[in-house]
Amino acid sequence: MNQIWIVLKQEYLNRIRKRSFIVMTLLGPILSLCVLFIPIYLSLDTNERIHVWLQTEKSSHSSGNYTDQTFIFHPVEQSKTIEEADYDFMQKHDQADVLVYYNIEQSRVLLWDKKGLSTAEQWKLKNKIQDIYTKDIVAAYLPERAVAPSMQYLSLAEEKQYADLLQLTGLFCAVIIYFFIFYYGVQVMKGIVDEKVNRVVEVILCSVKPFNWMMGKILGIAAVCLTQFGFWTMIYVWIGSKFNHRYGNTLTQFNEENIQETLRVSKDAWQAMEWNVFAKSFETLPLMQIGICFFIFFLLGYLLYASLFAAVGAMTDNETDTQQFTFPITAPLFATFLFSGFIISDPDSQTSVLLSYFPLTSPVAMMLRIPFGVSNWEVIGSITVLASTFVLAVYMASRVFKRGVLQYGKAMSWKDFFSVEKKD
Amino acid sequence: MSEILQLNNVTKTFGSYTAIDDVSLSLRKNSILGLLGPNGAGKTTLLRLITQIVLSDSGQIFFNGDPLKDAHRTKMGYLPEERGLYRKMRVQEQLIYFAQLRGMSAKEARQQSADWLKRLGIENLSNQVLETLSKGQQQKIQFISAVVHQPELLILDEPFSGFDPANAEVIKKEIVSLHQSGATIIYSTHRMDTVEDVCTELIMINKSKVVLQGEPHTIRKQFDQGYVRLIYSGRLPEQVSTDIVEQKMLTDNKIAYLLSSSIATKELLTLLIAQGIVHSFEEHLPSMQEIFLNTVNEHTL
Secondary structure: OHHHHHHHHHHHHHHHOOHHHHHHHHHHHHHHHHHHHHHHHHHHOOOOOEEEEEEEOOOOOOOOOOOOOOEEEEEOOOOOOHHHHHHHHHHOOOOOOEEEEEEOOOOEEEEEEOOOOOHHHHHHHHHHHHHHHHHHHHHHOOHHHOOOOEEEEEEOOOOOOOHHHHHHHHHHHHHHHHHHHHHHHHHHHHHHHHHHHOOHHHHHHOOOOHHHHHHHHHHHHHHHHHHHHHHHHHHHHHHHHHHHHHHHOHHHHOOHHHHHHHHHHOOHHHHHHHHHHHHHHHHOOOHHHHHHHHHHHHHHHHHHHHHHHHHHHHHOOOHHHHHHHHHHHHHHHHHHHHHHHHHHHOOOOHHHHHHOOOOOOHHHHHHHHHHHOOOHHHHHHHHHHHHHHHHHHHHHHHHHHHHHHHOOOOOOOHHHHHHHHHHO | OOEEEEEEEEEEEEOOEEEEEEEEEEEEOOOEEEEEOOOOOOHHHHHHHHOOOOOOOEEEEEEOOEEOOHHHHHHEEEEOOOOOOOOOOEHHHHHHHHHHHOOOOHHHHHHHHHHHHHHOOOHHHOOOEHHHOOHHHHHHHHHHHHHOOOOOEEEEEOOOOOOOHHHHHHHHHHHHHHHHOOOEEEEEOOOHHHHHHHOOEEEEEEOOEEEEEEOHHHHHHHOOOOEEEEEEEEOOOHHHHOOEEEEEEOOOOOEEEEEOOOOOHHHHHHHHHHHEEEEEEEEEOOOHHHHHHHHHHHHHO
16 A cells, blocks of 8 residues: 555656646646637538528617628518517528517517527627617617616527537536546556656566556556646636626626616626526536536546556557557547537437446546436446446456566567466 | 575466576575576576566565565565666655655655765765766666665676776675675676675576576586696696697796696696796686586587
């Protein structure tokens, strides 16, 4: 135990002092946010534009061309009643995605979404409508009407209202888990191969039991991983609290009088409203479950894969040889990642459920499913399978490790790998 | 129990290659065992078996009377032939790390490593990163890493390789000093001079088998062919002239001979003195170098 602790400590200290660790720790939050938001922005840039029918009351002064890269606005004849416009909108199958009706007098905006816009598209559209609405107020010079309109968004598409957010959350957790398991698993393997190549292994193995060395390395790198992850979490929480501080409380500070003033001079109030929408939808997520599960799946997944990677490191004498063993191990994890689109689109399908139980795929697959709501007993079942597999993997890996590392100067083959158990 | 190490019929194979074939040996406490053998004979494998870097296929190894087990690792110090240290780590940091792995407390490890750095005159290097040091300096650090935890059994694979003669002498003195303070030492080497000077016991391995074993002087005696080394001026007596094994002209009409005469020493000397001048006359025991070459060649043929 003491030896494991000494190896762990040394591994940890060595790694956190490396420049690459510091760079990754600082760049990580930025990169991960990019991974999350770049697809959203790319999706906003599609050629297929959204057709928005814009209907205003007769008193409205709305004019001008608001069409941009995302939206094409079609003004609805002012002679039509809201019911008539609604009927026409529903009957038309193309060039009619969203119907917007707003009334300055009543400070009211209604949006009917037939297409099922993504959260980001919804935000962008709402901002656009708010711009048009403000311009109308300015044009009509009705400062007393400059209150935040009650925006009502009605999705007529079949999808859940917050499906995008759930998918994003699942995807985000899965990406982080996949990345950490892969990156740090490979670090374990590389560390072992490096020490074999520069011959330190000989000095180490005449001092330490192979199992202690392997566990020390795996746990040391796990500690590095958790440190990095802890730092990232702190950054996310800090950014979140900054947002909350800036926007979250803004609305509560408003009263009927000052909201008008604020809306006129500050765009923050609108952003505060957006933040509120976002925060509210965020609250619908099973955050506690996601947090706990994330930690457990992340740790167990890492430990399972790290033991397998350690075994691979032990079996090979140089990094090039690791390829033939790495692929079969990482294939399930990678495949789950490829399947992620399918899992988030149908989290309760048989395949999704199966993948979230199979230990080599469950860390990623379960995290994709959890935001959509997975019962606790199901999660516990999956964790039990994963934990048992981890124990089995450590046992197997330590056997392979003992044989592989000690098989000095002779890289193991697949045949050796399978005969390990027999020999022992 | 006076034996620190005992090997009974130990065999180790790598695939179809037998690296160690049915080797048995025993080693008394506080002795210095020289391990000799040509390249590829199996010396390093034998040392790795003792240090548990590789496991034997058959046979038994005992340490202080107990079958070799994991806990024995910390009682041994090992200097591998192909040196291995962390290139990016600072000198004292890695010495402390290795000492701790072998059971020392952090405080003790710090103290001992500092003492050893001072003892070898390199205390100024303690905070340097290893890769910035010269090869000789790195060798010294590697040597310290093997001895810093005060092992009972010190195993040195080619301890002098990479050292200039002056530094090799320093290391030789340290080995002798460790022996005097009670350590048992095994070392493999090609340097026959150090073997004769330092070792109390010898083992020669050739083609995976032990071919020679014993105390250096006894081994040399065993190979004694009754030769005489002579430096002489004048004509050799007729009875002796057919017994010349080697001869070499020296200056001032002196000739060095190696004779294999069967005549008794006293008679031989009388004959020689009667016919010329004897400058030097001594019994000739074969050197370890000669024994080594003869034995290797004999087993190769």
